[in-house]
Amino acid sequence: CIDALAKNLDRETALVDEKALRADLEKLGLFKDKRTMPFIMMMKGKIKANGPSALERALTFDEMDVLQKAAGYLRRTLNYERVEIESLAAGMDKAQQQLAQELKDGTHDPSGYNLAIIETSQPGSPAFVVYNPPS
Structure with missing residues (x-):
């Protein structure tokens, strides 16, 4: 999900191409999973609050x-x-x-x-x- 979200995110405007994201999620077989859209919505909120860095999975500490x-x-x-x-x-x-x-x-x-x-x-x-x- 995070990879698909990152792929369809415009890093300058922090907006997501919804149609392309949906197509990518369908290709991955994740679109029908009931946990996918709540997760995507949560991540979009994090992107809005923290910018594109919200998609980075690595922490700066152990x-x-x-x-x-x-x-x-x-x-x-x-x-x-x-x-x-x-x-x-x-x-x-x-x-x-x-x-x-x-x-x-x-x-x-x-x-x-x-x-x-x-x-x-x-x-x-x-x-x-x-x-x-x-x-």
């Missing part, structure tokens, strides 16, 4: 490094027993392993990894989950 350095502060401030910070790839792997195990066993662990939440993560806007384990 997100994992910042979060790991802040883990102690987060744990103390939020009064958590433990704070775990994982990369998107590690979270996806664990979620898929958990799902496979749940399908095999016929069980469900509500405090486990949630693939739907993990998939919403994007650079600069990480996904997070807080669990309150039973005492």
Whole structure:
């Protein structure tokens, strides 16, 4: 989606060629996906607020490094027993392993990894989950 949006964005006016974008999304098979248009609208809002740089996927800092350095502060401030910070790839792997195990066993662990939440993560806007384990 981001590549199609970038391709059809006039960087000087920050306007998107809607017809060409739709054609590109249809070619990619993404136009009928119910998540595509809300995502495109969100990204167009970011372009309006931040300009074409909103489409850049790289951050100017190491997100994992910042979060790991802040883990102690987060744990103390939020009064958590433990704070775990994982990369998107590690979270996806664990979620898929958990799902496979749940399908095999016929069980469900509500405090486990949630693939739907993990998939919403994007650079600069990480996904997070807080669990309150039973005492």
